[in-house]
Amino acid sequence: MPTQSPDVPNLLPDMHDLARAIKQWGVELGFADLRITDIDLAHAEPGLQAWLDAGHHGEMDYMASHGMKRARPGELVPGTVRVISARMDYLPAATPGDWRAREAARLDDPRAAVVSLYARGRDYHKVLRARLQQLASRIEAQAGQFGYRVFTDSAPVMELPLAEKAGLGWRGKHTLMLNREAGSMFFLGEILVDLPLPVDTPTGAHCGQCRACIDACPTAAILGPGRLDARRCISYLTIELKTSIPVELRPLIGNRIYGCDDCQIVCPWNKFAQRASLPDFDERNAMGDATLTDLFGWSEEQFGRRTEGSPIRRIGHERWLRNLAVALGNAADRAKGDAAIVSALRARERHPSALVREHVEWALARHLN
Numbered sequence: 001m002p003t004q005s006p007d008v009p010n011l012l013p014d015m016h017d018l019a020r021a022i023k024q025w026g027v028e029l030g031f032a033d034l035r036i037t038d039i040d041l042a043h044a045e046p047g048l049q050a051w052l053d054a055g056h057h058g059e060m061d062y063m064a065s066h067g068m069k070r071a072r073p074g075e076l077v078p079g080t081v082r083v084i085s086a087r088m089d090y091l092p093a094a095t096p097g098d099w100r101a102r103e104a105a106r107l108d109d110p111r112a113a114v115v116s117l118y119a120r121g122r123d124y125h126k127v128l129r130a131r132l133q134q135l136a137s138r139i140e141a142q143a144g145q146f147g148y149r150v151f152t153d154s155a156p157v158m159e160l161p162l163a164e165k166a167g168l169g170w171r172g173k174h175t176l177m178l179n180r181e182a183g184s185m186f187f188l189g190e191i192l193v194d195l196p197l198p199v200d201t202p203t204g205a206h207c208g209q210c211r212a213c214i215d216a217c218p219t220a221a222i223l224g225p226g227r228l229d230a231r232r233c234i235s236y237l238t239i240e241l242k243t244s245i246p247v248e249l250r251p252l253i254g255n256r257i258y259g260c261d262d263c264q265i266v267c268p269w270n271k272f273a274q275r276a277s278l279p280d281f282d283e284r285n286a287m288g289d290a291t292l293t294d295l296f297g298w299s300e301e302q303f304g305r306r307t308e309g310s311p312i313r314r315i316g317h318e319r320w321l322r323n324l325a326v327a328l329g330n331a332a333d334r335a336k337g338d339a340a341i342v343s344a345l346r347a348r349e350r351h352p353s354a355l356v357r358e359h360v361e362w363a364l365a366r367h368l369n
Helices: 015-028 042-053 067-071 099-107 124-143 159-166 212-216 234-240 268-272 292-296 300-306 311-330 339-346 354-368
Strands: 033-037 082-089 148-151 186-193 222-224 256-258
Touching: 015 033, 015 082, 015 124, 033 159, 082 124, 082 159, 124 148, 124 186, 159 186, 212 222, 234 256, 234 311, 256 311, 292 311, 292 339, 300 311, 311 339, 311 354, 339 354
Parallel strands: none
Antiparallel strands: 033 082, 082 186, 148 186
16 A cells, blocks of 8 residues: 655545545445544454454454454555445345345245345445445545555455444444444445545444344354354354354254345344345345255256356355255255155265265255154
């Protein structure tokens, strides 16, 4: 990042005017809201260290590999003095008003394949990164050359504490960001800059005594307000975990094959969830209506083709089948011995992957024993 000389700030536009322009440009680029904060996250360091020390990050070694640099943007990108934190809503435009009831109903359908809402459209990393880069280019056109880096859940940046400090919302008891006008169905991205922009103020927390998210978590991964053991979280188990899913947790996963929205579905604030302004997050491959057997039948070539540009692609075909095998096994709770399910599992009994075979064997045992 280039460092401004002492004389350069005098050549820059008024920082208050520039901040107002940045927020307007952000909205024009599809962001729902942008706020600005300084880089002091000292308050977040003890919690991060305690979480890591407890091993709650599981196999996510990248969470610990940079030490406290994650909480120190100025060390990550020297010269940084401000963070522009941006929110982008992701519910597809066609999402019905009763979407939470619909999602809950699919969780009760043993043959339904449940994919987290955020993953049914285009990979948000690509969308947000491109839009943030466009925003940075607009700033540069107005303010001249400046130092910056764009991030979207792709580097050691504590984006949630930064977003909270910037005033985009507050961290709910499930640890996700909440906003009074938009619930939690949105993505976050950041631009670290060396411009001394005016900062915004935090909003404060508004969860009160509610503990709906804690009570709804299928695996009891939310240990208490703001305390998450990722090793038990279904999103971690189906996306981050590269090895076998612990046997004791498999029955709790139900038919969730990529991520989990349970804590968001029950959150009262999500009655205010906003629809996306961009078509990128529109549902692909009818992922909101897919069945377990149909998806389990995808060949590796079909998986690669149908998940092109999707965040689902990151887990690969092997883990895709692992997750689906678990869900098919859990279908035995309501559809034990279902011929179509058993047939689908039988077809993968001799899969080349030991990981897939292990989970298929477990699933078949649930149906046949």
